Amino acid sequence: MTDSTPAQPDEAAQNAALQKAVIVGMQPGQPDHVLREALRYAKLLGSPLVVAHVDVTRFVTFEDPDGYVHSAPIDLNLEAGVAEFEDVQKAAEAMLADADVVWTARQLVGDPALAIKQLAGKLDAQLIVVGTRKRGLGESIREFFTGSVAARLSHRQHRPVLVIPQGEEVPDDQKDVWSE
Template sequence: MTDAAKPSSPAPYVPRQISGPVLMGVVPGQPLAVAHRAAELAFSLGVKLVCAYVDVTTYLAGEPDGRAEARPIDPDGVDDDIEGIGATIAADLRAAFDGSGVDWSFVTLAGDPARALGRLAESADASVIVVGTRERGLGARLEEMLVGSVAVYLTHRQHRPVLVVPLSPHKHQPKAGR
């Protein structure tokens, strides 16, 4: 067999240094456990942490000049203080990260949370996306049935790893008689 006819062997795997930021999805009232895990990961990897809140009451609309602008879904609806919600989340994160040595930023996005996080992960070339699970309860189950799970959508629709931080895991209950 000539050299040209020999099957080529695959190139050896060479790991690359992770350099993209850790992207964390954050929601109002979310326990700090998610932020802490995301910060630990970013700090350990030596990359920036990008914290993103997605305002689900707005959507992105294309402008004639090519820009995308956030617009309210219902312009006549109740005026939730979206800027105030974002400012509160940013203040909570600032208090959590102050003096930690973590390089972080905060951004507010518009639209569907999974799609918005996916777009940001792509544009920022994020190394990993970190999200929390929903709190337990009937309301959370009903919401997940109606709108789906952000974590499941992300794991099935884009190529980055997704770290899901459990918020209210089942506690092991010892069985009677043990």
């Protein structure tokens, strides 16, 4: 997948500078502690940090031999993915402003697990960090059909995947874990 900001020739140079990165999958409204943990590991490993947002409203049409990805929208509302990426960038900028680590934000497209896997391959990432999904019936149905991004990542590539809980602990005696 590709960064939405750099031009095609700049991607190779940018990827070279981001080798051995820690990648964190982010979405708007995600708890801050997911990014904080990714930052902590990036510092511990002496690695750059890549904040990745996956626009699931677009899909990959083809990829050039040099790695540049061309995509097309599932529907005509292109602003939704752009707005989400801007929200993720703003949240990352606010949290990482004083961080002593090289970081960048990337907009990916398509299936989240496959997009993050491909980015991790391009960057030879040391670690992938993702948050758990929110509790609730809607999220349970979505996961039933699409599967857990963390589980799919852990089964489809060799890099370690760190899964950060949302922060909403469920008591041990609560039978229905996914109730809202």
